[in-house]
Amino acid sequence: MKVYIETYGCALNRSDEALMRESITGKGHVLVNDPGDADAIIINTCTVRLDTEYHMVKRIRELYKLSMEAGKKLIVAGCMARAQPYTVSRIAPGASLLSPQNSPRVVEVLEAPGRVVMINGVRARDRIGVYVENRVAPIPVQEGCLSNCSFCISRHARRVLVSHSIDAVVKAVGKAVRDGAVEVQLTGMDLGTYGMDLYRARRLPDLIRRIVENVRGNYMLRVGMINPEHLRHILEDLVKVVADAENVYKFLHIPLQSGSNRVLKLMRRNYTVEEYLEMVDRVKSSIPEVSIATDIIVGHPMESEEDFAETLRVIEEAGFERVHLAGYSMRPLTCSAAMQQLPTSVRKERVLKALRVVEKVGMRVRARYVGTSVRCFITEHTGTWVCRLTNYIPVVIRGGAGSTLDYGKWVEVLVEEATFFDLRGRLP
Template sequence: MKVYLETYGCALNKSDEALMKRVLTDRGHGIVDDPTSADALVINTCTVRLDTEYRMARRIAELYRLAKESGKKLVVAGCLAKAQPYKVAKLAPDASIVSPQNADKIYLAVESNSRVVLLTGLRSRGSIGVFLTGRIAPIPAQEGCLGNCTFCIVKHARRVLVSHPIEDVKKAVEEAVRLGAVEIELTGMDLGTYGIDLYKTRKLPELIESVAEVEGDFMVRVGMLNPEHLSYILDDLVEALQHRKVYKFLHIPLQSGSNRILKLMGRKYTVEEYIDYVEELKSKIPGISIATDILVGFPHETDEDFQDTVEVIKKLRFERVHLAAYSIRPRTLATSLPQIPTQTKKSRVLQALRVIEQVGLEDKQRYVNTVQNCFTTEKEKGWVCRLENYIPVVLRSEEDLDYGRWVKVAISEATFFDLRGYVIN
């Protein structure tokens, strides 16, 4: 059969797509880029935000019409399928539904002559789909979390913590490097939990060190981990980040600078604890970059709560902030709380964005007129490389460079998002 796959969302979803492609091709099916030429259509969905859900609904309806008109099969997979199967069934009554945990069983839905629903079961350990975006390879180390955030719907899609064994993650990295990857992004819903289910202890530092020992010219970027796990692994994590093939970078979500709002969100740390973790990391790893997530307009958030968040951004001077306005998600506790007016949320987003841009620009300006080591990772219209702390540098010159090489770069300009410069001999 000819199968068309369309994927939305995070690296976990894209890894699931790679896994589905491998399973289908191993069974003799072909993957095509045009839905009109396919026998079966697979849409691998996301459900993290309300605007994302609207986009998914529109696209499922479009593919369902195409499937009905031309006699094709439609399979709806991914997080929307698992978290809101009732919505999928309403949009596309005849479509098969496959949860993320059953990505390796996608062939059952594709090959069946009737509607298939695969929503139960756990992910198989070691089932890691390897894919590259250019020369960058996200490698999932785990899925699921141990939190119960009141705003999160993804926990209903990937609830159970399943860590892949270190040796399996390492094999996936080896495969990615063989395919040409020069950047490995260790990813998961919460890497701070890595190993608890499998080894009965947090094993992220050991995983990082093991992956970094793979032969080849590449760098490792550590993905998101929640702050409450840092007290258990901080010293070992600091040591792991010292490895020459690991970026001095961490993504640690704050969400809010108000302890009252953190409690309403169901987060398991205080603002003071978060600040202590970041300051300790910065003292032990000079130059480390910290990225974070900020959610504004959460139910009950006052102007004072919001200003507390802004003050933390100013104090900790994050290298990058993933900023979003709270949106209602079904099956979450926060949906039942009094909501902040949309206009207030928009206003707070704009206020926070101005501070984020100011802080980002000020911090990056200190690199101007300096010479930095930079690792080449991407090439579109021109080359992009990364500093040791993962800050991107757009190269102004047209040198004939190779992927996965350290070069000396003279930094000539800064924006809040990146640096600009040119290679020197």
């Protein structure tokens, strides 16, 4: 069969696509780049936000119409198939459903004569899809979550915690590096929980050590998101391994979500703003050059003007190097959806106000690099070369460097300009 795959969403979905591709080609089927050329179409869905769901619904309808008119099989895979199977079945009643956990079994669905619904089950441990795109490889080390955030639908799609063994992750990282990756991203829904199901302990620092010790090559390792309630248990050990390892970015992604303790309680986030800031201070005191990224949601149900003002104050005072800012998005199956919602106009206004603060803080943080010479690692080429400081801040290289540059090369760049998002400069 000729099979077309279209994937949306996070790195976990990309890894699931890699597993599907491996299974499909392993059984002698052929992957194609156009749904019109395919015998079967797979859409690997995301449903993290309401606007994402709207886009998924629109695209599923388009592909379902194509499949009905041309006699093609349609498989709706990914998080929407697991978390919202009734929604998918309503808009595409003849489509098969495949949950993320069943991605390696995609061939069973492809080869079945009729519609198949395969949305139960737990992910097989140590089946890691290695996906290298533009020399970057996201490697999932765990799936699932032990938190119970009131706003999150993703936990309904990937609820059960399944950590891949240290040996399996090391093997996957090694394969990614051999396949040309110069940046390896350890990903998961919450890396702070890594190992709790498998080793009965939080083992992220041990995992990083094993990778650094056993995977040789020219690459940098980036550690993914860690929720504060689990970070507190591994903080000292994690800081030490990140500080000591030369090929680990001095970068941590620690989501705050709100600067108001009242809203954090509504969100069911198990820490206070004060505890969060104390952890960030401890990280910065141990790794002076560290870059901290965070997530902020504004406009959560029952967020008052005072709550919002507290969030703006924390963004300003903490001086985050990067803020992933989002307006609250109501999702089905979540507790927040049952709370009193704020008017859309209020949410939009708060996003714009928060964005101005985020941009101001980002400019302030990056302005200190202007006029200095920085050492950075080349990871991207998008019309021009882009490299990363050791703390993961991106630097756009201007001018005609030409053939002297390449992926995985360390270079010195004279920084001429800063934006709230990146730095820009030339080779000296």
